[in-house]
Amino acid sequence: MEIGRNIFLFLVISVVVMSSGCVQQNAGTVDDGKVNVIVSILPQKEFVSSVGGNHVNVVELISPGASPHTYELTPGDAINIENAEIYFRIGHVAFEKAHISRIESMNPDMLVVDTSEGITLREFTESEEHEEGEHDEEHDGEMHEEHEHEGVDPHIWLSPKNVIIQIETIHETLAEYDPENAAEYRKNADAHIARLNELDAELRQTLSGISTKKMMVFHPAWGYLADEYGFEQMAIENEGKEPTASEVAHIIEEALEHDIKVIFVQSQFSTETAQSVAEQINGVVVQIDPLAENYVDNMMRVGDTISSELGN
C-alpha cells in the first residue's frame, strides 16, 4: 500500500511539473488542432477513429498485451491523460473502477464519456462467474461500493450490436464537441455502422450452423458474443483467480460430460491451466483475442476460428 501511494504522489508531482513548464507532448497527443482522445482498450481506437477520421488523435491507456483487469497507470499514461480533451470509457472494467477518480483528478477539464450507456448489460452465469474485483480490493476503501456490481460482465464490446451503440455515443459526443466537422462525423459513423451490420450478419451465418453450442474458455470474455449467437460459455477461471485443484477436477468432469475438445484462451492470461485441462480431455488450446486493435477484421477471424474448431 505504501509503495502504491508513493508512486501515485510521484505521478501527481510529475504531471504538475510537466504542465507548469513548457508544454511537453506525447507522440500520440500533439497540439495539431485535432481533438485529443483517450480510450481504455485497443478496440476502442478503431471505434473512435472510424468516426473521428482525420480530426482526432486517439491513444489507449491499457497497453497491448496487458489485461484491463489488472492494469496500473504509467507515467506515460499520465501525460496522455493530461493532454486529453475527451476520455471514452468502456465502462465496468476493473481498471476503470479502480482508477477513474484518479484519472478525473489528473485532468478535471477532460470530458469523460461512458460508452456502456444504453447497452443492456449481462451478468455472469454460474458456469462463467468470476469476480472482477480481485485486484480492486488492493485499493482500500474506495472500492467497496463497486462490489455490489460484481456480477456484471464488462466485456460489452464483443458483440457488434453493442459496438453500434458505442459508435452512436462517440458520434454524438464528437459532433457536439467539434460541431464544425459534425457532418463528416455523421457520414463516418454511418459507414462504420454499415460495416458492423455486415460483421453481425457474417457472424450470425458462420456461427449458426455449429452443432456444439458449449464453448469452454479460460477467461470469460465472450459472454455477449455467446448470448447474441446462441452459445453457452463455460469458464475455467474462477472469480478472476486460477481455479483450485478440486475446481479443475470438476471442470475436467464437465468438459468430458459435454464432449468438449477445445479450450479458448487469450494472450493476456497464462495458458498453463488451460493447457493442462486440455491434455486431460485429449483436447487442444486455441487462441482468440478479445483485445485486438483492428476490431472488425479480428471479429471475422474469431468467428471463423470458433466455427472451424467447434464446427461439424
Ligand SMILES: [Zn+2]
Ligand atoms: Zn476480461
